[in-house]
Amino acid sequence: MSIDARLAELGIALPELAAPAGSYVPAVVSGNHVFTAGQLPFVGGKLPATGKVGEGDSLVSPADAKGYARESALNGLAAIKSVIGSLDRVTRVVKVVGFVASDPAFTGQPGVINGASDLLFEVFGDAGMHARSAVGVAALPLDSPVEVEFIVEFA
Template sequence: MSISERLASLAIVLPRPPAPVGNFTPAVRTGNLLFISGLAPADAEGRPIVGKVGADFTAEEAQGFARLVGLNLLAVIEAELGSLDRVSRIVKLLGMVNTTPDFTRHPFVIDGCSNLFGEVFPQLGRHARSAVGVASLPFGIPVEIEAVIEFRD
């Protein structure tokens, strides 16, 4: 089953790839690796979601935001490679969670993205990962995730 067929079977529709909000590129290729810049969750109109996990959002809500970021990451991968079928491995995710000082469920939050990648790429989706809490993120977003993907020609 192709990845586009898998997405359809999971009723997943990818958003348009988000535009950079600074002086950087959405992704950089070197060899067979694709490094994807950190992305944020957005609402249905494409506006960034803002707030702090542990104050404005629960861990469960933030996990949903991490899934939204995963959809954005997939959209960038598809735009850069032309097809998600070229992905040969999800190598690494770095997830950052904007939290209150007492919040400790960072891995649970980033599981929203990790679980999505496992659904979309069952054999290739297991990856190395870091999940960290931070005092703030750009524009007050609750979650930011970047990725490293291996692809085939």
């Protein structure tokens, strides 16, 4: 099954390629790998939420942040597709790095970044299994709650 067919089966439409928020490109090819820039959870060109992740009324909930990590991964797939033409060329998701803007008491970063990892498993199956880091940080660009980057291998 093609990746486009798999995405359709999952009810997923890839977003338009997000414009860079600085002096960089969304993805770079080196050899047979694509390295994405950090992807924010833009939806229609806007962040759906801003702020720190944690428990409390003024914070982004971990459940919402997990969804934003998934959206960030979709933006990453759009970046990859933009440089290699088709996601069918991806042979392996090698590494995922996820950043979570965290309230000082929050330690659930792995659960948040599961939003990105789970999507990659759903889309690519065994080829979506990857090494990963999930890191809590004080702040992210544009006050985003999450940012995700990854490395994929392609043929």
